[in-house]
Amino acid sequence: MTQGVTEQKELLTKLVEEAYDCHRAVLQPISPYMFEDRGIYRVDWEDGTSYVLRAFLADVTVELTNHAAVLDYLQQRGFAAPQVKRTSDGALLACYQGWTTLLVSFLEGEVADFALHSLSLLSGCAGRLHTLSHDVLAEAESARLPDSRLRPTQAASNAIDNLMRALPHVPEALHQFCEDAIAALQHVQQAQQARLLPEVIIHGDCWPGNAVRTRDGGISLIDWDGAGIGPAILDIGYLLLTCHLGKPQLPAMQADEQRIAAVVHGYCQQRRPSVTELSVLEDAVLYDVARRAGLEKLLSALSDGWTEEMWLQKLLARYCVSPEIAAFARRYFEQET
Known part of the structure; x- marks a missing residue:
């Protein structure tokens, strides 16, 4: 793992712990391809729950808000799909040092x-x-x-x-x-x-x-x-x-x-x-x-x-x-x- 990607993981771990009031989060890349300006991670919390974090070093507020709006719509209608995890402030997205992220529930399965x-x-x-x-x-x-x-x-x-x-x-x-x-x-x-x-x-x-x-x-x-x-x-x-x-x-x-x-x-x-x-x-x-x-x-x-x-x-x-x-x-x- 390159230094840039290692720093990305450390920064995003801090983002999750602060924005979602989580005392200990463990991030693991989901995609085999790593980029310094974006990432997809599985996030395991200390209480055993798991999430998927989509993170971008860019202002993708519109795109991620649209993504979240669809998932909220599906949840309201009882359709099985990942659910949005809101920040401790109730926001759909979290932003930190230029990064914009969306956290959704992890669906277990093959x-x-x-x-x-x-x-x-x-x-x-x-x-x-x-x-x-x-x-x-x-x-x-x-x-x-x-x-x-x-x-x-x-x-x-x-x-x-x-x-x-x-x-x-x-x-x-x-x-x-x-x-x-x-x-x-x-x-x-x-x-x-x-x-x-x-x-x-x-x-x-x-x-x-x-x-x-x-x-x-x-x-x-x-x-x-x-x-x-x-x-x-x-x-x-x-x-x-x-x-x-x-x-x-x-x-x-x-x-x-x-x-x-x-x-x-x-x-x-x-x-x-x-x-x-x-x-x-x-x-x-x-x-x-x-x-x-x-x-x-x-x-x-x-x-x-x-x-x-x-x-x-x-x-x-x-x-x-x-x-x-x-x-x-x-x-x-x-x-x-």
Whole structure:
């Protein structure tokens, strides 16, 4: 552990003990990757309770407050998720020597796997989340609910603009991907703006890596920093794609019909997508890939050796398999009705 990271841990330990009136806190990094300007720690208190501390050496008050608002909303409605630990002064966040932090309860359990039963439980959990409110838009202001990272608002417009600017300059072999990414973003955005897609609280990063199998045999979602208001179909489209990440992505991803069926069945136990939602299912499966390609300007400055870029090949593998995943999923959704 570098000196900078050691000092970070010592400073954050002092922050926790002072801000939360804890006499002895033990911090252990959760992520294997350490950065001097941010960190995620498990915090064990002397009374045996455990928490997760998210800390940033920056003013991320808005982002962490949004995160906390979603978790408070879920707690009020009895949805199983980490709960915010307020400071001894009753604040949602703690600030100390330039650091801004959020402390939430630690959910005991093992990281979820890609077994069919786990995928069915996970999609059922997403389905319950999507049915918490009949009109979340009406509650948004009073509950201070943020937009999810997937909600097709200004960020989607920026992604579309970036892809359109990149299109004339990308290699010929990437033209179709770029055009299809633009089309997927536009279709979802247009449907959302026309209020054709039911908007709910969505997780925004729903996949087995962000879920834990609890001691009672159930499953709970963690890492809610991308959560907020958004079209339900984007959450399930994202899961339909990411449920394949437990298998090799290269040289090509293969649609796993059993995994897709498990996700669809679990979700339909709680909620059934509308006909309009299913009409944009293929776009929803591709949506996050397209969004990333646009927002991160991944196609704007490709080198001559772009065919050897691993990150791009994985992105293209997800793009290529998306239509087949969506076709299988739509068939299973229609069978569930």
